[in-house]
Amino acid sequence: MTAVFTDPGEAVAGIADGSTVLIGGFGMAGMPVQLIDALIRQGATGLTVVSNNAGNGDTGLAALLSAGRVRKMICSFPRQSDSWVFDGLYRAGKIELEVVPQGTLAERMRAAGAGIGAFYCPTGVGTPLAEGKETRTIDGRDHVLEYPIKGDVALIAAHAGDRMGNLVYRKTARNFGPVMATAATLTIAQVHHVVETGELDPEAVVTPCIYVDRILDLNAKEATP
Amino acid sequence: MGRDELAALVARDIPPGSFVNLGIGQPTTVADHLPAGSGVVLHTENGMLGMGPAAHGDEIDPDLTNAGKMPVTELPGASYFHHADSFAMMRGGHLDVCVLGAFQVSGRGDLANWHTGAPDAIPAVGGAMDLATGAKQVFVMMTLFAKDGTPKLVPECTYPLTGLACVSRVYTDLAVFHIDPGGVTVVETYGTSAAELASRLEVAVRTLDREP
Numbered sequence: 001m002t003a004v005f006t007d008p009g010e011a012v013a014g015i016a017d018g019s020t021v022l023i024g025g026f027g028m029a030g031m032p033v034q035l036i037d038a039l040i041r042q043g044a045t046g047l048t049v050v051s052n053n054a055g056n057g058d059t060g061l062a063a064l065l066s067a068g069r070v071r072k073m074i075c076s077f078p079r080q081s082d083s084w085v086f087d088g089l090y091r092a093g094k095i096e097l098e099v100v101p102q103g104t105l106a107e108r109m110r111a112a113g114a115g116i117g118a119f120y121c122p123t124g125v126g127t128p129l130a131e132g133k134e135t136r137t138i139d140g141r142d143h144v145l146e147y148p149i150k151g152d153v154a155l156i157a158a159h160a161g162d163r164m165g166n167l168v169y170r171k172t173a174r175n176f177g178p179v180m181a182t183a184a185t186l187t188i189a190q191v192h193h194v195v196e197t198g199e200l201d202p203e204a205v206v207t208p209c210i211y212v213d214r215i216l217d218l219n220a221k222e223a224t225p
Numbered sequence: 226m227g228r229d230e231l232a233a234l235v236a237r238d239i240p241p242g243s244f245v246n247l248g249i250g251q252p253t254t255v256a257d258h259l260p261a262g263s264g265v266v267l268h269t270e271n272g273m274l275g276m277g278p279a280a281h282g283d284e285i286d287p288d289l290t291n292a293g294k295m296p297v298t299e300l301p302g303a304s305y306f307h308h309a310d311s312f313a314m315m316r317g318g319h320l321d322v323c324v325l326g327a328f329q330v331s332g333r334g335d336l337a338n339w340h341t342g343a344p345d346a347i348p349a350v351g352g353a354m355d356l357a358t359g360a361k362q363v364f365v366m367m368t369l370f371a372k373d374g375t376p377k378l379v380p381e382c383t384y385p386l387t388g389l390a391c392v393s394r395v396y397t398d399l400a401v402f403h404i405d406p407g408g409v410t411v412v413e414t415y416g417t418s419a420a421e422l423a424s425r426l427e428v429a430v431r432t433l434d435r436e437p
Contacts, residue, residue, distance in 0.1 A: 103312025
């Protein structure tokens, strides 16, 4: 049963120190900024964060990094023009980094959500990112064995949700949300507004409610005087 | 040849109706040279087919960006999908062409374009390896020589690799090369000759028979 919250603090309650946290977004599109801010206030530390980038500017994931809560980043593209927070931590040796090809990052989480034990993937063969990994030639082509990435928690942003937890997204802000929703023990989605059950077209639902544990209704918060 | 002319040259060689991913940076400018009615559908790996030109003014929507995180527009017939699907269509061989930049390309078509390997460099790969491995054809756009004068088309890449034997065409300011299992062929030259290029490159290059 999905719980709907209007208070960000309640939505992130119980996240433990040392958790692996999957954080949606590609740059700022689809980044669950309100949930991340709530996680900073909640105080969990020693986190492993899985996200495509390693923070932009000073808000969202960058603020979580800046607060010193992240022990390790697993991402595809940490180095950006506005990733000064991560860059500083990395150069100071204060954060561990695992770089994963973007599609492999998504597929490793998909595998976790789909109950796949591991998979052979052609991406990265012969490159430094395949070093130390088991390889196998399948149908004449070399593949690298990749293992799932499972989250204790997923923090994602969707456009709208219903009270059962079904989610729809908007444009390219969808990015990692649907995959991360499947790959975590506890999935928390922030949405711009919550609609009554039955109001979302079932044909248009992207993330079915079975994957969603908590929803943060941003509209309700904004509407409170 | 200038960067704009090079982008036009790549656009000319993209078959009509192709599904194409244009890498961040210079490859993105190829879109500006695709002829109207080409039927080329642009894929952006953050989760869209049917990507339109850059968004300006009121068109800017923070929920609609390209792989470089710049605001873009959608064209009629566009579709959105999540990241695992976006890379499945790439890895699964459904993408006809991708155009990427490069530090180095080897005579076998090995690509190095994600990491200089410098000790103080922060490694960041993004979708480069997925594109190099997954697209049916990988075109590279680069200058033929680095700023220090060393060739970027080389017998063996010295930078960390992105993909093995994946590049089929290299578009440079001085020449266009095709790479296949037989080696490197100079297809066109600009302001130089195949013979002169052959003398400046360490990698063996063949010329097309039709070239004098």
